[in-house]
Amino acid sequence: MNDWWRGAVIYQIYPRSFQDTTGDGIGDLAGITQRLPHVASLGVDAIWISPFFTSPMKDYGYDVSDYRGIDPLFGTMEDFDRLIGRAHELGLKVLIDLVMSHTSDQHEWFRESRASRDNARADWYVWADPKPDGTPPTNWLSIFGGPAWQWDARREQYYLHNFLTSQPDLNFHNREVQDALLDMAGFWLDRGVDGFRLDTINFYFHDARLRDNPPLPPERRKADTAPAVNPYNHQSHRYDKSQPENLAFLERFAAALKPRGAVVVGEIGDSERGLELLEEYTGVPGRVQMSYVFDFLSGDDLSADRIVQVFADMQAVAPNSWPCWAMSNHDVVRHVSRWNLSDEAARAYATVLICMRGSVCLYQGEELGLPEADLQFEDLRDPYGIEFWPEFKGRDGCRTPMVWDGSENGGFSTGKPWLPVPEAHLPRSVAAQDAEAQSLLHHYRRAIGLRRDYPTLRSGSMTGIGAEGAVLSFRRADDRQSLSIRANLSDSAAGGLAPWQVQIIED
Numbered sequence: 001m002n003d004w005w006r007g008a009v010i011y012q013i014y015p016r017s018f019q020d021t022t023g024d025g026i027g028d029l030a031g032i033t034q035r036l037p038h039v040a041s042l043g044v045d046a047i048w049i050s051p052f053f054t055s056p057m058k059d060y061g062y063d064v065s066d067y068r069g070i071d072p073l074f075g076t077m078e079d080f081d082r083l084i085g086r087a088h089e090l091g092l093k094v095l096i097d098l099v100m101s102h103t104s105d106q107h108e109w110f111r112e113s114r115a116s117r118d119n120a121r122a123d124w125y126v127w128a129d130p131k132p133d134g135t136p137p138t139n140w141l142s143i144f145g146g147p148a149w150q151w152d153a154r155r156e157q158y159y160l161h162n163f164l165t166s167q168p169d170l171n172f173h174n175r176e177v178q179d180a181l182l183d184m185a186g187f188w189l190d191r192g193v194d195g196f197r198l199d200t201i202n203f204y205f206h207d208a209r210l211r212d213n214p215p216l217p218p219e220r221r222k223a224d225t226a227p228a229v230n231p232y233n234h235q236s237h238r239y240d241k242s243q244p245e246n247l248a249f250l251e252r253f254a255a256a257l258k259p260r261g262a263v264v265v266g267e268i269g270d271s272e273r274g275l276e277l278l279e280e281y282t283g284v285p286g287r288v289q290m291s292y293v294f295d296f297l298s299g300d301d302l303s304a305d306r307i308v309q310v311f312a313d314m315q316a317v318a319p320n321s322w323p324c325w326a327m328s329n330h331d332v333v334r335h336v337s338r339w340n341l342s343d344e345a346a347r348a349y350a351t352v353l354i355c356m357r358g359s360v361c362l363y364q365g366e367e368l369g370l371p372e373a374d375l376q377f378e379d380l381r382d383p384y385g386i387e388f389w390p391e392f393k394g395r396d397g398c399r400t401p402m403v404w405d406g407s408e409n410g411g412f413s414t415g416k417p418w419l420p421v422p423e424a425h426l427p428r429s430v431a432a433q434d435a436e437a438q439s440l441l442h443h444y445r446r447a448i449g450l451r452r453d454y455p456t457l458r459s460g461s462m463t464g465i466g467a468e469g470a471v472l473s474f475r476r477a478d479d480r481q482s483l484s485i486r487a488n489l490s491d492s493a494a495g496g497l498a499p500w501q502v503q504i505i506e507d
């Protein structure tokens with residue numbers, strides 16, 4: 001089916017923490033292949049694998065030094081070919097994570113670019129002279145803290161980095177850069193991937209005139225999208241990202257993918273203009289099919305009212321868009337901890353997520369109800385957390401290994417895992433929950449199965465959304481079917497529903 005992605009359920013795998021087969025304490029591609037039957041048993045449509053490309057691992061793979069190589073920690077190209085073959089045998093599509101906005105500073109393109117001001121790749125990254133007073137070219141800030149500019153003594157210029165200083169930003173205004181990235185995407189399509197998750201899709205272009213960002217008016221500040229200590233949240237991002245030139249590039253990318261039937265889920269990180277971008281990127285054919293959205297990835301709770309508000313805003317600003325929802329991922333506190341959910345509550349949210357209009361990304365371990373790991377400073381590996389500790393503890397707490405069974409390290413590795421396996425996770429292992437008919441794991445299987453039982457949940461319209469106290473209600477319909485969905489998102493009985501009950505009625 002050509003539009004398999006519409007309403008698909010996608011399972012995100014963080015390769016470092018999924019399954020180790022070599023005993024080095026780090027997950028690998030062979031481990032993913034070994035565990036694919038578990039993924040298939042959930043009934044999902046596809047997997048998204050976080051980066052496994054050659055990398056110095058300063059940002060654990062989101063800093064790529066060779067886009068066409070497999071990092072030896074994760075295995076070989078033969079391992080990757082086997083993974084794809086096995087996934088396809090099991091009926092799973094494979095999406096890989098392309099980090100095109102920036103490379104590692106160890107990428108040969110950057111080594112060449114930084115060597116002089118007049119080499120063949122001099123303009124492949126964003127180089128700029130200081131302001132006359134010697135300060136950085138603009139006031140732009142890095143998400144991971146500090147200015148977005150790093151001084152380079154050899155070129156006597158600054159280069160742009162939206163994340164770590166070791167993640168220099170590629171210059172998309174240069175057509176050769178675009179061509180090189182398109183070639184690279186073709187390389188992976190040739191190996192059989194079904195599409196891409198595109199990292200930080202709205203960071204590709206910067207303002208070519210290098211204008212300063214204005215301050216963000218206080219009413220637009222969203223303190224919970226990043227650590228409160230991070231001034232990044234107090235600046236408008238009018239000029240450092242989300243530039244209009246991106247649309248033409250996305251169209252080029254889509255045109256190259258079209259003959260291969262490949263799909264894109266693009267990650268839009270923009271708390272000011274996110275909805276407008278959602279419509280521009282996915283609401284117009286020929287750009288990207290789906291956009292990964294952040295609405296359910298933050299906040300202290302997820303009330304019926306908030307869900308209603310999210311859909312009302314989307315209906316108003318992005319009526320033609322196709323979102324891809326997630327509650328957890330490798331960057332944020334796991335949602336059962338973020339929202340302090342009981343197993344019953346986690347069940348209800350899983351069902352509601354499956355019933356809403358949009359595609360869905362589940363994050364490994366979510367189906368087990370794993371809570372966020374409570375790590376000590378000594379355990380931290382994430383540079384973002386190390387920088388902002390203790391106000392922000394970083395992203396390691398959601399990246400600890402999967403727990404498969406009751407053996408050593410939950411069956412993840414026979415060696416010392418790169419992040420500890422929390423004791424509290426062990427009783428929630430796949431084996432333990434497989435054996436228990438009433439487990440959350442079995443609930444996820446049933447909930448995902450609803451998208452097969454009721455095809456309108458995949459692609460039907462969503463109307464009549466409202467909240468009465470804690471009870472969320474909406475309707476999904478297409479020309480075959482009409483469903484009324486009601487969910488009590490609270491600990492007490494309400495609206496004729498038991499606590500955390502979700503009701504689906506076929507009209």
Ligand code: ISL
Pocket residue numbers: 059062063099143163199200225267268269270271330331
């Ligand atoms: O921009 C944001 C909020 O306005 C961020 O949420 C941003 O989109 C997010 O941090 C991007 O994350 C992705 O790219 C990073 C990497 O460290 C993350 O793991 C990845 O998910 C840099 O490549």
